[in-house]
Amino acid sequence: MFHHHTWLTASVVWLLMSSGAGAQALQAPQPTPGFMPNPAQGKRLFDKQCATCHGLDLQGTRQGPPFLHPVYEPSHHGDASFQMAARYGTRAHHWKFGDMPPVPGVTADEVAHITAYVRQQQRGVGIR
Ligand code: HEC
Numbered sequence: 656m657f658h659h660h661t662w663l664t665a666s667v668v669w670l671l672m673s674s675g676a677g678a679q680a681l682q683a684p685q686p687t688p689g690f691m692p693n694p695a696q697g698k699r700l701f702d703k704q705c706a707t708c709h710g711l712d713l714q715g716t717r718q719g720p721p722f723l724h725p726v727y728e729p730s731h732h733g734d735a736s737f738q739m740a741a742r743y744g745t746r747a748h749h750w751k752f753g754d755m756p757p758v759p760g761v762t763a764d765e766v767a768h769i770t771a772y773v774r775q776q777q778r779g780v781g782i783r
Contacts, residue, residue: 662768664778676771680701681739681742681743683735683736683738683739683742683764684733684738684739684741684742684766685738685763686763686764686766686767687763687764690764690767692764692767692768692770692771693768693771694768694771694772694774694775695772696762696768697768697769697770697771697772697775698772700761700765700768700769700772701713701769701772701773704741704758704761704769706756706771707719708710708752708755709722710720711772712745713776717752718752718753719752719755720749722753722773722777723776723777723780723782724782725782726749727773727777727782728777728782728783729774729777729783730732734770735765737769737770738763738766738767738768738770740755741757741758741761741766742757742758742761742763742766743757744756744758
């Protein structure tokens with residue numbers, strides 16, 4: 656009985672950790688229905704909120720990874736992953752830059768603008 660319970664607890668903890676610290680239990684923030692993201696607006700927001708780590712040219716910095724990289728193509732990191740990262744931050748898992756902290760005050764609509772900008776720039780270098 657005791658052993659069984661211990662095993663169960665250990666498996667639950669392992670499952671939570673292996674699924675990205677329970678991130679799957681969190682809901683991705685949703686933009687306003689019918690919202691039209693605008694890459695130009697996204698650039699302004701990105702430069703202010705994300706560029707210190709991800710780079711003004713989206714090529715990364717010493718504090719964060721580049722987005723003009725196949726790892727971040729839409730099929731690997733969909734738009735919801737941008738919403739999740741901005742709201743909740745993300746654990747270091749692809750790189751060695753450390754964890755990304757949540758970006759305080761950024762709204763789901765703003766993140767949708769930012770994502771539209773990132774996708775536009777990715778398409779420009781053939782990442783789609
Ligand atoms: C303080 C530095 C920092 C800031 C500011 C920052 N990021 Fe990050 N971001 C990181 C790091 C570091 C990672 C890489 C984590 C890893 O190893 O996978 C990351 C990863 C990501 C990812 C990938 C998440 C995943 O699921 O793998 C997305 C999407 C992202 N950031 C979006 C953003 C957006 C959008 C902004 C601005 C609103 C932003 N970041 C601002 C440091 C930052």
